[in-house]
Amino acid sequence: GAVVSQHPSWVICKSGTSVKIECRSLDFQATTMFWYRQFPKQSLMLMATSNEGSKATYEQGVEKDKFLINHASLTLSTLTVTSAHPEDSSFYICSAREGPVDRTDTQYFGPGTRLTVL
């Protein structure tokens, strides 16, 4: 199956700093990538949909100025958590969908990034 990587796998930062997380599709082109947040023992909550070459679509309640998403190429999307606070600590997972929107629904997930804000 298709492979999605994420970097870094974990990061610890101080409150007030910004953290960038990268999501890459390694062996396919992803026109759409998704960013999820997962708290311990909970489900995946969709944060935003990232479309190559256009602005991301954010879910209700997700601050777009705090969670900056850039999808500059067909293989890379980045999530930047700006001015991070301890409540932003979570497991962030991206997924990528291969191919045209109307051709496939299958999403492949990255390994996740565990963010801890001190």
Place this chain on the structure above:
Amino acid sequence: GENVEQHPSTLSVQEGDSAVIKCTYSDSASNYFPWYKQELGKRPQLIIDIRSNVGEKKDQRIAVTLNKTAKHFSLHITETQPEDSAVYFCAASIGRAGRRALTFGSGTRLQVQP
């Protein structure tokens, strides 16, 4: 928006027994229903999916059934093994044209006792 409910939240079975996890969805426009398995600290792995034009799909010990009228779908695992122990998530596509984001259920922690 779409709402997906999943039951049970935990499930313990003996090795060799069958396990069934059930989900219901609210948006009748949803037409894609994947199931993911997630082990602790790891990424969700797609194990099976079904589209709305199919009522049942099987892959070895795993099967999924879909009832569009009732808006529910189920995961069936037969001859369970200890390595099946994990958290399982159902999901449904939101169905908005051109978007196809997934809404996940709350998850089922399956424990297979040897």
